[in-house]
Amino acid sequence: MALRDLRPQKAIRTGEELVRHLNSFSLELKFSAGVWFFAPGGGRFHDRYCPAMTMEEILEAAASLQPYGLQAVEAHYPNEINEDNLEMFKTWMQDTGMRVLTVVPNLFYESRFEFGSLSNFDNEVRGFAVERVKTTLQINRELDTDFAIVWPGGDGFENTFGHNHAEARRRFADGLTEAMDAVPGVRICIEPKPYEPRGHILYGTTAEGLLLCERVEAALTAEANRSILAEGHALMALNPEVGHMLMAYEDLAYSFSLICEYGRLGHTHWNAQPLGNYDQDLNVGVIAPEQAEAALYALKMHSYTGYFGIDINPERMPVKRALLNCMDALKGMNARIDQLDHARIVEAIEKPAAYRGLVEAILIRARYGGTGAKLSEL
16 A cells, blocks of 8 residues: 655745745645444433444445545444455445545454553453454555554553553554554554543553654564655654544644654544543534634645544534535635735744734634624734
């Protein structure tokens, strides 16, 4: 499978060079969606609000959104995509021209993972988890996906006292290393999340995710992997989710930029989320749209060319309406940031003492200038 080149993300531009880039580069909004939220099940406190759907029905619903920009789906192995329905997915891809963007190893749902997967101190359970990652990487290769997302949702702790944190982190990282060397050439995108379902999840923040990437890549030994790394490509990358970042009180633009600085932004998951709080997976832009716009501008600055994955939980509205709202929100935000006066913004950022409040004033006009409100002169 061909790896998308993430190296251009590392470029750091200032002054006129940055202005030229902002005026010439636009984000290409390629959308993907997880099959898991097309027919959300019940939760801890309520029954499901919509009827269940077969995978055939989910894929048909996804294909109906292709004219609006949905180009790919994401699925977990083995509960959503597996050896029994793999041919169905292949046929769907051929018939629609859409893709399976990623196959995710499910390392968190089954009771066997009660005390973790790759970090589990029970070697039998941990070995099972490693084999699941290997199988998932093989399926990713067979479907020619872009990467495999790994979410350590069940790996963590509640009571920190006496917990061997260093060994748990080592076991998790070594498990990824073993799987990647067994199936070389497949990129993994780690998805950090600070908590839920565990009280504290391993590698739960953006910075910790970057450390995990460095650790795993340094330990890879397969010749094919070492050759890819020698060319400066990332085999370990991140799939930051907006909601998870905000649960950790991260600033979106800052964290996205940090990942790009290391050339490791493999994918992105978009939704909305109150700071802290439980993981709500609200539609894009429902809360803190200004954070989403700042994040998009950071991606524009760093030449992001990947997909925009929609990861939501539309319990109380039809999934088609929810996906359309999310894609429309991102399209609108992207159009707005493209129309900004990039030269004035760059100059105001680089000379803050001379242009106090100018960036804020520019954004006010971009957001409300067409409302008919009488605004002051710049």
